[in-house]
Amino acid sequence: MKVDKETKSANREALLSAASRLLRERGVDGVGVAEISQAAGLTHGGFYRHFPSKEALVGASVERTLMETAERASGVVAEDGLDAFAHTYLSAAHLKDPAAGCALAALGGDMARQGGEVRAAYARGVRAYLGTLAPPGRPDRADNLKKLAALIGAAVLARGLAGVDDALAAEIVSAVREDRQAFKRD
Amino acid sequence: MKVDKETKSANREALLSAASRLLRERGVDGVGVAEISQAAGLTHGGFYRHFPSKEALVGASVERTLMETAERASGVVAEDGLDAFAHTYLSAAHLKDPAAGCALAALGGDMARQGGEVRAAYARGVRAYLGTLAPPGRPDRADNLKKLAALIGAAVLARGLAGVDDALAAEIVSAVREDRQAFKRD
DNA sequence: TGTACATCAGTGAACGCGCGTTCACTGATGTAC
DNA sequence: TGTACATCAGTGAACGCGCGTTCACTGATGTAC
Secondary structure, three states: OOOHHEEEEEHHHHHHHHHHHHHHHOHHHOOOOHHHHHHOOOOOOHHHHOOHHHHHHHHHHHHHHHHHHHHHHHHHHHOOOHHHHHHHHOHHHHHHHHOOOOOHHHHHHHOOOOOOOHHHHHHHHHHHHHHOOOOOOOOOOHHHHHHHHHHHHHHHHHHHOOOOHHHHHHHHHHHHOHHHHHHHHO | OOOHHOOOOOOOOHHHHHHHHHHHHHOHHHHHHHHHHHOOOHHHHHHOOOOHHHHHHHHHHHHHHHHHHHHHHHHHHHHHHHHHHHHHOHHHHHOOOHHHOOHHHHHHHHHOOHHHHHHHHHHEEEEHHHHHOOOOOOOOHHHHHHHHHHHHHHHHHHHHOOOHHHHHHHHHHHHHHHHHHOOOOO
């Protein structure tokens, strides 16, 4: 049965929210339309009243997730600096819960294999993300880009090693995180 | 029909070699047993005379691929230093051809979602890889781990942005690659 | 404001398809004598 | 060295399953009068 406009809008948000978490947790190929719809309280049939395809949802979800996390990250950086952000980024809490964390680390590897629509949405998200954490034009732009690349690389490695070589994961994390030379300034 | 021992052994190598390329190109969920078998010159039925499951193949392939690339990388570093390695790692040739490149960048994101068997094999490969590029015990170990993390993060980002924001991809690459402070020493 | 009705969000069965895996079978291999 | 035969690598059909997507249908919504 038809639902009112607010309900429809809330359902769309629920789909995006469920997709955001599930995609980061399982990867693009690891989660299906039916499961995302169910997590949002719909059946898979209803899904197609909101998005023309899974690809469209993935694009919209990735872009929005990056925008949201960029905003959150930006707050941390503004308040406590990039050093504090690095610490949070490589915290056990973040590494253990990819579903709620940075989409660049969780989905970056998948993005190289997606179609144009998803890639374009991803690029917009990355620009927003890097735009707030390493603002273009600033003299420290390149330096910050390098730090962010190290954070992402370390998170990817640490998550892959979690549970099978925690000592090595910890060593990588502390090499990237606790380097005073790299993360002290600002 | 049965084949002789050398043929069997060659077929196993062909499976591992095909898997190595296809997995890096498409990801673990993006390629199937049938396609890998076909690329190796077998039908999917024959596959199971070599590996008990897809998971077993993925584990063996990832571990071997990391060992091989570690050896190659080690040669570059020994001859020209980590600075030269970084340059090669972030070259257009490497970024454009994940199927022949570093498995950490191509498959790192997938590894966090694999089962224990694959993760354990992955961890052995990573230890070998990092063992040659950032030998444990050396005073520059942490420094080198950080550089490698930055290389991997930059490669993941640049590949995701390729074709949709090449300018940003290039900026990230040059921020990580051409930083004389970070990569000049040795 | 009240009514008649076109719209359309959501349901759930069904579609074709590719997945990982199994299995009966074939016939060359390699061993036992 | 020659022969008889058990082994087993590889084939291709078949399995159950889940995927993304479509579709006929339902009935509440919201608009036209």
